[in-house]
Amino acid sequence: MTSGSYKVGFRLKGSDKDTMFWPNNHRVIMDMSQSEYYNTANTTLILSDISESPPGFTLLQLLTPSRVREVQSACVIMNDKVFISSSTFIQLACSVGFWVCFKLLLKWVYEGICPNFFIPQNNMFVSKVHGSAQNRLFLQLHELYKKGLACLLQSPSIRTYIIDVLYNPRLTICTDEKLIAPEKYQNIKLQKLTANMFQHMAFILKNMQTNTSGNKEIYVADKNSCDILKLAAKFGFVSDLLYIAMFYYKTVRYMEALSVIEMTKVKLAQPYLMYGGPVDRERYTEAVGGQSWSTKMRQAVAFDIRLDTKICFISELIPEQQSALQIGYITLSIPMFAMLHFLEFLCYRHIDGTLSQAALDDLHHVQGRYVNGGGAIYWEILGICQQITGNLQAALYSYQQSLSLSHYPFNSIRTATQRRIQDVVEAINELYNH
Template sequence: MDIDDVKPGFTQLRLEYSRDQYILESCEEQNGKHYFSSALCKGNMLLFGDKGETIHGPCITDKKGVLDLAFSLHCKTWISSAVNWITRSGSSWPSHNVTQSILKHGVLFVPIGVHGSPKEDIEWRVSFSVAEKLLVNTFTHTQLMCYALLKIILKDVIANDSECKDLLCSYFLKTIIFWISEELPSSVWEPDDIIACFMRCFSRLVYCVEHSVCSHYFITENNMFENKIEGRARGVLLNKLNTLHSYGWRCILFSDQISNFDVSMWNFPIEPFTLYVNDVKKMVQSRTLHFANSLFETYSELNIFNTGLLHNIWCHKFSLKHLFAYYISQRCSKQAQSLPLDVATINNKYQYKQYKSCLSTLLTNVYHDAVSGWLMVASLFYQTKQYRKALHIIRYSISKCTFDKLFFGMTLSEIHYESLKLLSFNKSVVYLMHFNVNSTLTPEELLMEGWKKQYTIPSTAYAYFLSVLCHYHLNNVSHCQDSIQDLKLVIEERYLMPDLKCTAEAYTLLGIALQLFGDKESARQAFSQSLVIYPNESYNSAARRLL
């Protein structure tokens, strides 16, 4: 082995002596010395293989592109560059027996060099694949679950972003779990603590990306993120990871294969509570309930609707006081939007009374769902130029936009089933934002001359849109950009958005935000995407905004 002037984790193999013609033909001469060439070895393998095979990294790929064949050289002794691993940790993991098995096996040399290196063709990567397999075999169920969940997030969420797709790989995730397993006692990895263990692993991943450092487990001098996790791509990845991390363990529900889990496939015994959940399913998927906010404007119509729900939808054991609070809250949302609100004369005594009346009405409007009522309060603060108060309410509202919330048209999963045991229906559901025509609470940036339609907007998108507006008026440029990125992520994931029209409205909000920020070309793209998703120009204001 010759590791001088070679990146850690790689080596050159200098030939001491051989009469074997194949080995001699696979060597290159450098400064009077002969080195076994990784490039020539793969080239010679192609000569002896089937026609149509190609080189793919360290492997030979068959002509159908289905099978990768990798060969390696076995070094039966432990290499000097990894000797510190033997005595580095005093923890109980891995055990003495496992450590001895790893040392006894040694390492492998894989035929691939450092990309772009002047000596790339004669460099070999040091592989610890057998050692890593022995370590993984010692994992508890909790460690395996953490590894699996990280891989699911990588594949289903992070890799879906074109700018993040090729930055991370499962090997980095496995390395992170190796490090944490060595640092902590084995007693930490208990099934009851799986959430804490998973979040510890996820936090370490965020830290590694933030500092562009992920040390190889056996050769610590090898920073696997060097020249890989950097620049704009690193910023995009870090922002996405931080956003996911802010949701805690619920970030795993961004994965379709987890969030689409259907409890109906299991034969759970039917309990009394299950009947209530079945009623909630009917309500969540009921078009009558979905359109209630926008269709019923008069008290008489509202009373008819109340009576119908009492007899046909609601479970008879559901507390009537919650039912009445629900509809009083709904009505207050509409009533507050019709109250006069002259921002220019807010200090005037009469106008101040109007403002207090509107605020008290809106505070009664927070009982019909978990989010939209509070966002209407934030809209009042925004309209009266109390931007910091608005941001405080927005942050609170966003904290309530969790994966266990219900919305129209969804399929309930186990997490919703459990959530309903803890919260009332009112606190478990997220409705759309409904701004009436001529509403005094509609942000000026949304208004368009001649547009006489109600604005119906997904609450998650509106929260970040309103955050953009507040930061814009406070001249918080970086926070403004962060909110735009968060809005993009919410749209990309269609988070708590019941249908395509809502997604189209969210793109319209993004276009307005980008337009406000001066990015006219990106704004046009957002408006155009809104029209592609929902091309009905009579009900999609994006068409007029493109003119």
């Protein structure tokens, strides 16, 4: 369910766009008398109380316990009642991020090793943090660590941000890190965020190159970007290998891209892979049981590909990214197998026409997997491939299918689809006129 100024029709730059997900077993009632219509054994009841709120606002009182973790972590206590607070959820997320980074810094100071961001083998603490200075710094940081998240109050800027909430006598906020997020979850989240950051950095560096750059300069820059993407793959999911394939395609190294795609296919074909559906638990346990969460994530988990709409990854998808960016989307989500076969098609069309057609056939075969959420971009990609091959009628049909799914949530490419339809229709008319 969408809301905010985007929902009511504003398309101004900077206009906010809120998206809400509401579990089906969570019901909001406007009066306590309505509670008798629900089975509280399997339904979470939330009372909307506007008696003490200004116009346009309401208090959401949790009447029965919720099993949804996001709801639990957003709860606050006011006058011995439990309420759901969006501001608390935001603060918790920021606190978790801070605490993960703070503990990592504490570890680095204790060991005297801080890996360089670009060259992890280089220690940034060499000749700077050692001996008595290292001991003093560690003791200072450890004193802050013992205070828990309350140490944030020592920062004037952060203190200003949270002071009103902390000084509310009716409000109780949990600062116990164990209750905010499990240790393993923190590490996995940080690991994935690091992978995403490396991926963005690699493509940003590539896009910064100019026509005046020399061959040696380009070679060194591209090698550095490849190294960054390979490092990101060690932190991320199986599907993150496709970012390496994208970079190879972008830099006209089609055989290298295809090699990465084939390796990815092998990994995705494993019966223990977790991707958008049930997994063979027995095979999963045999393959990665007992392994660290980091290893499980790298070897047995895959997700759809998300492209930052402000970064050019491959030129073929620039219109779709721009379309999404215009309406406030920061990422463009693409079904993983659609992206895999798309890249395979793009590479083979420069090498082997028969294998290029085979890749397009494979893209056809995954059609049934993407009907709703990912359907629009799937049909869009299929249309792009068909247009490239010169099959304009098939491309037109695919683009029309993409446009027909524009009523589904998260379809952000409508403008791009309309432009592509216009281009194909003009090309068809031109053919007939000749």
